[in-house]
Amino acid sequence: MSEAMQTEPPMRKGxxxxxxxxxxxxxxxxxxxxxxxxxxxxxILIYAVFLVVAGSSGMFTVEGIxxxxxxxxxxxxxxxxxxxxxIAGEFDLSIGSxxxxxxxxxxxxxxxxxxxxxxxxxxxxxACGAIGAANGYLTVKTGLPSFIVTLASMLVLRGLAIAVTRxxxxxxxxxxxxxxxxxxxxxxxxxxxxxxxxFRWMAEAGWIATKANGLPIVEGVPVSxxxxxxxxxxxxxxxxRTSFGNWIFAVGGDSVAARNVGVPVNRVKxxxxxxxxxxxxxFAATQITEVGSADTLRGTMKEFDAIIAVVxxxxxxxxxxxxxxxxxxxxxxxxxxxxxxxxxxxxSDLFKVFLGLMxxxxxxxxxxxxxxxxxxx
Amino acid sequence: xxxxIELKGVHKSFGxxxxxxxxxxxxxxxxxxxLLGDNGAGKxxxxxxxxxxxxxxxxxxxxxxxxxxxxSPRQALDRGIGTVYQDLAMIxxxxxxxxxxxxxxxxxxxxxxxxxxxxxxxRIVVKELADIGIDVRDPSxxxxxxxxxxxxxxxxxxxxxxxxxxxxxxxxxxxLGVHQAAMVxxxxxxxxxxxxxxxxxxxxxxxxxxxxxxxxxxxxxxxKGTFLKSEITRDEVLxxxxxxxxxxxxxxxxxxxxxxxx
Numbered sequence: 001m002s003e004a005m006q007t008e009p010p011m012r013k014g015x016x017x018x019x020x021x022x023x024x025x026x027x028x029x030x031x032x033x034x035x036x037x038x039x040x041x042x043x044i045l046i047y048a049v050f051l052v053v054a055g056s057s058g059m060f061t062v063e064g065i066x067x068x069x070x071x072x073x074x075x076x077x078x079x080x081x082x083x084x085x086x087i088a089g090e091f092d093l094s095i096g097s098x099x100x101x102x103x104x105x106x107x108x109x110x111x112x113x114x115x116x117x118x119x120x121x122x123x124x125x126x127a128c129g130a131i132g133a134a135n136g137y138l139t140v141k142t143g144l145p146s147f148i149v150t151l152a153s154m155l156v157l158r159g160l161a162i163a164v165t166r167x168x169x170x171x172x173x174x175x176x177x178x179x180x181x182x183x184x185x186x187x188x189x190x191x192x193x194x195x196x197x198x199f200r201w202m203a204e205a206g207w208i209a210t211k212a213n214g215l216p217i218v219e220g221v222p223v224s225x226x227x228x229x230x231x232x233x234x235x236x237x238x239x240x241r242t243s244f245g246n247w248i249f250a251v252g253g254d255s256v257a258a259r260n261v262g263v264p265v266n267r268v269k270x271x272x273x274x275x276x277x278x279x280x281x282x283f284a285a286t287q288i289t290e291v292g293s294a295d296t297l298r299g300t301m302k303e304f305d306a307i308i309a310v311v312x313x314x315x316x317x318x319x320x321x322x323x324x325x326x327x328x329x330x331x332x333x334x335x336x337x338x339x340x341x342x343x344x345x346x347x348s349d350l351f352k353v354f355l356g357l358m359x360x361x362x363x364x365x366x367x368x369x370x371x372x373x374x375x376x377x
Numbered sequence: 378x379x380x381x382i383e384l385k386g387v388h389k390s391f392g393x394x395x396x397x398x399x400x401x402x403x404x405x406x407x408x409x410x411x412l413l414g415d416n417g418a419g420k421x422x423x424x425x426x427x428x429x430x431x432x433x434x435x436x437x438x439x440x441x442x443x444x445x446x447x448x449s450p451r452q453a454l455d456r457g458i459g460t461v462y463q464d465l466a467m468i469x470x471x472x473x474x475x476x477x478x479x480x481x482x483x484x485x486x487x488x489x490x491x492x493x494x495x496x497x498x499x500r501i502v503v504k505e506l507a508d509i510g511i512d513v514r515d516p517s518x519x520x521x522x523x524x525x526x527x528x529x530x531x532x533x534x535x536x537x538x539x540x541x542x543x544x545x546x547x548x549x550x551x552x553l554g555v556h557q558a559a560m561v562x563x564x565x566x567x568x569x570x571x572x573x574x575x576x577x578x579x580x581x582x583x584x585x586x587x588x589x590x591x592x593x594x595x596x597x598x599x600x601k602g603t604f605l606k607s608e609i610t611r612d613e614v615l616x617x618x619x620x621x622x623x624x625x626x627x628x629x630x631x632x633x634x635x636x637x638x639x
Contacts, residue, residue: 033517033518033519237492240493240495241492241493241495242482242491242492242493243482243484243493245493246471246475246478246479246482246493247479247480249468249470249471249475250468250471250475250479250480253468253469253470253471254468254469257462257467257468258468258479258480259450260450260460260462261450261454261479261480261481262449262450262451262454262480262481263479263480316470320468320470320471321470370470
C-alpha cells in the first residue's frame with residue numbers, strides 16, 4: 001500500500017481530494033453545523049424583543065423569571081426525551097395522555113389504595129415504562145409509522161384514564177393526593193423549591209418582592225427546573241459522548257445502513273419510547289407534588305408542545321439530526337413567550353399564533369442549515 | 378491454497394421464488410473475484426447470503442474450511458467479512474468519524490461512565506484516510522460533504538480497519554465519475570495486494586475487467602461458470618454483461634427489421 005503511495009504521489013491531487021484547499025472549516029460553517037444555532041438566535045431575538053416591549057413590566061423580575069422557568073421546565077422535561085426519540089426518527093403522540101394516565105396511577109395509588117406517594121410514583125414509572133416499551137415494540141414490529149401507533153395509544157390511554165378514574169373514584173379528578181402522604185420525600189424531590197435560603201436573603205435585602213410577613217412571594221426555584229436542566233445535560237452527554245448516542249443519530253439518519261453495520265436498531269427505538277414514557281411520569285409527578293391533585297385531562301396537547309420545543313430546537317422531523325440542548329432552548333422560548341406575552345399587554349390568545357409562526361420559521365431555517373451542512377462542496 | 382470463503386451447492390428460495398440454485402462459489406485471499414449477471418440473476422441474494430443477512434435454504438457456507446451458520450450481518454463482520462453496500466454504506470448527516478466507528482465505537486472510562494472516545498476516534502480516522510490518500514479536512518464534518526469516491530473509500534477503509542479479510546463491494550463505482558472511480562479501483566487493488574479477498578460486483582466492463590482476477594457469471598439463479606481472467610476475453614465478459622444470448626437474438630431481430638427498411 002505504501003508502495004502505491006510512493007510511486008504515485010499525485011493520487012492526493014486531482015483524484016477527488018483537495019488537500020490544499022482548506023485545513024479547517026471556518027467558524028461560521030462550524031457554527032452552522034450545530035443544530036442549536038437557530039434556537040439560540042431565537043432565544044436572543046425573543047429576549048431582545050421582550051426587553052424592549054416589556055422591559056419595565058416586571059417580566060424580568062425574579063418572580064417573572066421563575067414563572068418562565070417553571071413553564072419551560074415542564075415542557076423541557078418531556079422535550080428532552082422527545083428530542084432523543086425524534087433524532088431516532090420516531091414520534092410519541094401518547095406523551096400527553098401518558099401524563100394524564102400516570103397522574104391517575106399516582107393519584108389512585110395514594111388516595112384509594114393507600115400506597116405511599118413515592119411507591120405510587122414508582123408503580124406509575126413501571127406501568128408507563130411498560131406501555132412505552134409496547135409503543136416501541138409495536139412500531140418496530142409492525143413497521144407502521146410511530147405517528148399512527150402512538151396516536152392509537154394516545155386515545156387508548158386517555159380513554160382508560162377517564163374510565164378507570166370514574167369507575168374507581170367516581171370523579172375524573174383526584175384531589176388531596178399530597179395530603180394523603182404529606183411527609184413523603186417525593187414531594188420535595190419532585191415538587192419542592194430549591195435555593196429558599198438565597199431567596200429569603202434576597203427578600204431581606206429588599207431585592208425581591210415580599211409578602212406582608214417579610215417572606216419572599218417566590219420562595220425558590222422549582223426543583224422541576226433542576227430536573228429539566230439535569231435531564232438535558234444527561235441527554236446531551238448520551239448523544240455526543242456514548243455509543244448509544246451515536247446509534248440514536250444513525251437509526252434516525254438511515255436505519256437500514258445502521259442495521260447493516262450492526263446497530264441494534266429495534267432496541268434503540270424501544271428504549272427511547274420507554275424514555276419518553278418515563279419523562280411523562282416525571283412531568284406528572286412534578287405537577288402532582290406541586291398542586292396536590294390529578295386530573296384525567298392533564299397533559300392534553302403536551303405531546304405537541306414537546307414536539308414544538310424539539311423542532312424549534314433544531315431537530316429534524318425526519319430524524320438523524322438534532323440536539324437536546326436545542327430542545328432546552330425550544331422549551332425556554334415556549335415558556336418565555338407564553339409568560340412574556342402576559343406582561344406585554346398583547347392579547348394572550350395570540351400566543352399560539354406566534355408559536356405557529358416560530359415553528360414554521362424554525363423548520364425552514366433547519367432545512368436550510370441541513371443543506372449547508374451536507375452539501376458544502 | 379484453500380479459499381477464505383466458499384459456498385457449496387447453495388440453494389435459496391423466498392416462498393415460491395427460487396433465487397439461487399445449486400450455486401458454488403469461492404473467494405481466495407489476494408484476489409478480486411468479479412460477480413457478473415443481469416438484474417434478477419441472483420447477485421443481491423448471493424451477496425446477502427455471504428454477508429450473513431440471509432442463511433441459505435440448502436447447501437453449505439464455509440469460512441476457512443469450517444461450516445458456518447449465520448443469521449445476522451454482525452456475525453459475518455465478526456468473522457472478517459465486510460460488506461460495502463452501494464448507497465447504504467454511510468449515513469450522510471452523520472460525521473465522518475461517527476460513521477467510521479458506527480456500531481464499534483472506541484470506549485474510554487469504566488462502568489456506566491464508559492464513553493465514546495471521540496478524540497481518539499478522530500485521530501484514527503484522519504490517519505486511516507490519509508493512508509489511502511484522502512485528506513479529510515475535518516473528521517467532524519458530515520459524510521454528505523464528501524465526494525462519492527471518498528465516501529466509498531471511507532466505507533471500504535472502515536471494513537478493512539475492523540479486520541475484514543473479505544470485502545464484498547456492491548457496485549462500488551457505479552455512481553461515480555471517472556476520477557472518483559479510479560480512486561476507488563486503486564484502493565481496491567491496494568487492498569487485494571495486502572492479501573484481502575475481494576468480491577466485486579459491477580455493471581461497468583472497464584472497471585470489472587481492469588480490476589478482476591476471476592469472474593463468475595450468474596444467470597437466473599444459476600452459475601454459468603467461473604473463469605480466470607486468462608481464460609476469458611474482455612469481449613466475452615462484455616457479452617455476458619450486456620445480456621448474452623438475449624442480446625444476440627435482439628441483434629438478429631433488429632438486423633432483420635433494418636434489412637426490411639432498406
